[in-house]
Amino acid sequence: MLDKTTDLAAMLDDPSLLEPHAFVGGQWIAGDDGTFEVTNPARGDVIAEVSDLSRAQVADAIDQAHAAQKDWARWTGKERAAVLRQWFDLIMANQRDLGKIMTAEQGKPMTESTGEVAYGASFIEFFAEEAKRVYGEQIPGHQRDKRILVMKQPVGVAASITPWNFPIAMITRKAAPALAAGCSFVARPAKETPLSATALAVLAERAGMPSGVFNVVTSSSSSEVGKEFCENAKVRKLTFTGSTEVGRILLKQAADQVKKCSMELGGNAPFIVFDDADVDAAVEGAIASKFRNNGQTCVCANRIYVQAGVYDEFAEKLKDRVSQLKIGDGLAEDDVDLGPMITAEAIDKVQEHIRDAKSKGGKVILGSDQHDADGNFFKPAIITGATQDMAFAQEETFGPLAPLFRFEDADDVIAMANDTIFGLASYFYAKDLSRVWKVAEELEYGIVGVNTGLISTEVAPFGGVKQSGLGREGSHHGIDEFLEMKYVCLSV
Numbered sequence: 001m002l003d004k005t006t007d008l009a010a011m012l013d014d015p016s017l018l019e020p021h022a023f024v025g026g027q028w029i030a031g032d033d034g035t036f037e038v039t040n041p042a043r044g045d046v047i048a049e050v051s052d053l054s055r056a057q058v059a060d061a062i063d064q065a066h067a068a069q070k071d072w073a074r075w076t077g078k079e080r081a082a083v084l085r086q087w088f089d090l091i092m093a094n095q096r097d098l099g100k101i102m103t104a105e106q107g108k109p110m111t112e113s114t115g116e117v118a119y120g121a122s123f124i125e126f127f128a129e130e131a132k133r134v135y136g137e138q139i140p141g142h143q144r145d146k147r148i149l150v151m152k153q154p155v156g157v158a159a160s161i162t163p164w165n166f167p168i169a170m171i172t173r174k175a176a177p178a179l180a181a182g183c184s185f186v187a188r189p190a191k192e193t194p195l196s197a198t199a200l201a202v203l204a205e206r207a208g209m210p211s212g213v214f215n216v217v218t219s220s221s222s223s224e225v226g227k228e229f230c231e232n233a234k235v236r237k238l239t240f241t242g243s244t245e246v247g248r249i250l251l252k253q254a255a256d257q258v259k260k261c262s263m264e265l266g267g268n269a270p271f272i273v274f275d276d277a278d279v280d281a282a283v284e285g286a287i288a289s290k291f292r293n294n295g296q297t298c299v300c301a302n303r304i305y306v307q308a309g310v311y312d313e314f315a316e317k318l319k320d321r322v323s324q325l326k327i328g329d330g331l332a333e334d335d336v337d338l339g340p341m342i343t344a345e346a347i348d349k350v351q352e353h354i355r356d357a358k359s360k361g362g363k364v365i366l367g368s369d370q371h372d373a374d375g376n377f378f379k380p381a382i383i384t385g386a387t388q389d390m391a392f393a394q395e396e397t398f399g400p401l402a403p404l405f406r407f408e409d410a411d412d413v414i415a416m417a418n419d420t421i422f423g424l425a426s427y428f429y430a431k432d433l434s435r436v437w438k439v440a441e442e443l444e445y446g447i448v449g450v451n452t453g454l455i456s457t458e459v460a461p462f463g464g465v466k467q468s469g470l471g472r473e474g475s476h477h478g479i480d481e482f483l484e485m486k487y488v489c490l491s492v
């Protein structure tokens, strides 16, 4: 582990963005349960002591959000849009500082952190516009004296639980449509990355967000907060991003009140290279998909299937490119490609998948199952000879491991790609038009990238099928998750 310390405040143009308190009802508050430590995964040192809220304090935040929501919903869409637009402008004006805070607490390189700030802000920009376009309907009556109206109204208080891997974007991808729709919002960020969330709240306050409309409850106990969100009837919508395992827990807890839920869960993305693909483009796409955030994204390529005719060429070129990726501390060096893993346990899982594959005949052509780098840094690995009985064929690696499977024909690879409980993202490279249509239609996934390894954008509906989730985030569909439809039957 590097023996450096992180003087994060000294690195910021605006040190007031480094906020260790929770934000509730327009107030910055301490935690009844004291504080919890946030560490820099690249250096291992403590970068902040953050308010540790009790369940009672979370309940109070929900009360404050409930009290603020009715008035916020009375604002016109245009008035809400103006606040959201100001929030967007302030986030982009502070993009570099927010990137440094994210790199310090999550580890991703500065190019990715500042990229995520812009990606996260894009949801606020997009839904600021959607706030003006929440349209209802008038439907021709079923009888001469009947008039039918359909109203769209905000669901009320929305609450989010989000993971450490995208500390800003996973919050704004939920909060932006919720606030645009006229909901109030209570965000519970991951204990590993609360500082990005409190910095968002600093800027929301500066943007003129009314007290109680946007709240950030920081806590070391995720299960207690989850129970409060699920058991408190004032919370009308729960929106979660994280593992399928935790998604199941939350859905079971929310079932008692039949609470409206959105779930963005785990994935196991296949990345398929056909023999008519542009192999060089496919290699670049695999790098982008597999090694973004050091493989710690739910849409990372988890299995790479390469048709026999181009398998050796692809493997050699991928090995050459991956060996050039630079591992390092994003706060110390500018040209870093791969930061640290979030925790030592995250490294254990990657090593476990490598060892499992080796025990079943896989060949490690780059990297190893040994943790021979500093601290939470782990060298990327490539395995050839991957087969469907290996752990990563069913489990999400969530780290820098690229297993290469060889296949012969399209029907076989589609069957292998679909042989999973997950259905979030998938990718394939091919040129033949009939093949592109066939594969895009037959892959059982919510997202299909064709000749691209990057699919994340605010304008498209992001979400999974099967056990990768419920609902969609982003695009004009995203606001529907925070609206109720009311049918009014008028007898005139």
Ligand SMILES: NC(=O)C1=CN([C@@H]2O[C@H](COP(=O)(O)OP(=O)(O)OC[C@H]3O[C@@H](n4cnc5c(N)ncnc54)[C@H](OP(=O)(O)O)[C@@H]3O)[C@@H](O)[C@H]2O)C=CC1
Binding pocket: 161, 162, 163, 164, 165, 188, 189, 190, 191, 192, 220, 221, 222, 223, 224, 225, 226, 227, 241, 242, 243, 244, 246, 247, 249, 250, 264, 265, 266, 267, 297, 298, 396, 398, 424, 468, 469
């Ligand atoms: N589909 C998607 O968009 C995404 C899916 N994921 C998936 O999540 C996993 C990696 O992220 P990771 O953070 O480890 O996932 P987890 O599901 O462990 O954690 C996600 C969030 O849920 C919280 N949490 C954990 N247990 C509970 C509980 N019992 N009740 C309420 N909240 C709880 C965590 O809090 P804390 O950490 O503070 O304990 C964290 O804030 C992978 O499977 C990945 O695929 C991740 C990001 C995006």
Ligand SMILES: O=C(O)[C@H](O)CS(=O)(=O)O
Binding pocket: 165, 166, 169, 170, 241, 264, 296, 297, 298, 299, 455, 456, 462
């Ligand atoms: O948490 C994740 O992995 C994100 O949902 C992936 S993305 O939206 O940044 O692509």
